[in-house]
Amino acid sequence: MMSEATAQTFRVSFDENNQEFSIVGSMRPQHERDLAGCVKLFEQSLQSVRGTLYVNVKRLVRLNNIAFRVLANLLLKAGGERDDLKISVITSSVVGWSTRKFNALSDIRPNIVIEEYDNEFYPGQAFLEEGGFIPILRTQTKMTWRHERGILPRHGLKPGVVMADICCGIGDFAVLAFKEFAPARIVALDHSKSSLAYARKVAADFGIQGIEYVYGDASEMLLEENQFDFVTCRHSLQVFDRPELILKELLRICKPGGRVYITNEKNSHCLGEPRGESIQWTYNEVARVWAHFQMDIELGPKSRRYLLDAGFENVMMESFMVTNLDGDPQDFADIIRSWERVYAGEMAVQRGDTPEFIERFRQGFQDHVFAALHPKGYAGWPIWVASGRKPL
Ligand SMILES: C[S@@+](CC[C@H](N)C(=O)[O-])C[C@H]1O[C@@H](n2cnc3c(N)ncnc32)[C@H](O)[C@@H]1O
Structure with a gap:
């Protein structure tokens, strides 16, 4: 009591x-x-x-x-x-x-x-919370994990830490981090009820205890301050229209001396050969469609500035490229197809783009798939990782 x-x-x-x-x-x-x-x-x-x-x-x-x-x-x-x-x-x-x-x-x-207030509180909410994002996230995390499992320890993830994964989506990353790094506990928070339901089911199916899934708004969390050693926020500052508000909260809940780890993209740097030109055109347009909905899918290289402006010190930054040569090329092709479904099938349609534009927009994704599956082809998706320490 x-x-x-x-x-x-x-x-x-x-x-x-x-x-x-x-x-x-x-x-x-x-x-x-x-x-x-x-x-x-x-x-x-x-x-x-x-x-x-x-x-x-x-x-x-x-x-x-x-x-x-x-x-x-x-x-x-x-x-x-x-x-x-x-x-x-x-x-x-x-x-x-x-x-x-x-x-x-x-x-x-x-x-x-x-x-x-959070009924319709950021412009991309409908795509992320109810749209076709779940299949994208599953395959994306599968491919990025191959790189991040080696990167995370350099940024401070180690056994026994108390960890939070903010904007956790369907929770795959939390499960992988839990299995690989044995943190003492993970609190995983998101504002999508359907993603959290999915996450809870996955954790139950794998018999995982120790991850607490919480419904919340990352820009106004009910979590107490100074309680986590390691706070992650992956691919999410780029979807929220006021990323600095989320960073302020990540800093608040992190313990002094702990670290906040973020990952973000710069989609206009996706690439592929053959058919490089068409691919380049489409990903430049992806950045514009996202900007139309006040989301910045070009945020990756800006991460250092964001962390420093938010008050972090000892900022570390690196990048990696997910490619068709990491494991099965079909996995990468699946990611590209799900981007096409959401970016061309939902977002461009909602922006009111013409059928001619959408056809060309789709073609670049199809060419990217072609490059990924081509026996001599190469297809890539670059990601920026950055982390900063909360001052003592
Ligand atoms: C692109 S997804 C990334 C999910 C996950 N971190 C991953 O890498 O698979 C972005 C997530 O951010 C969540 N999100 C966006 N704004 C949020 C907010 N203000 N509070 C909590 N979650 C938010 C969305 O519901 C979505 O699950």
């Missing part, structure tokens, strides 16, 4: 510039009067607000009935007395109960609006 002191650990604040009243933590008072400070700050804040008042409860993880009653009364009273005001309550799907609970208030007062 929690002690009273830890049961009620929350912070309230008001940001006047953004007209945002925030509550963070666990709000479980014994009596309504225990929330007098919160009530007073809310009432004071209200006086200066015009237009929209934002009430941010994204990181309010627990709330007992006494606290909900107090908050509900405050919001309903404000909504009733100030009909000039829109009250926008910002919830998160990561805190399971919150949208449902606050929605009850908007049924009573129409000027109280509940917005689940």
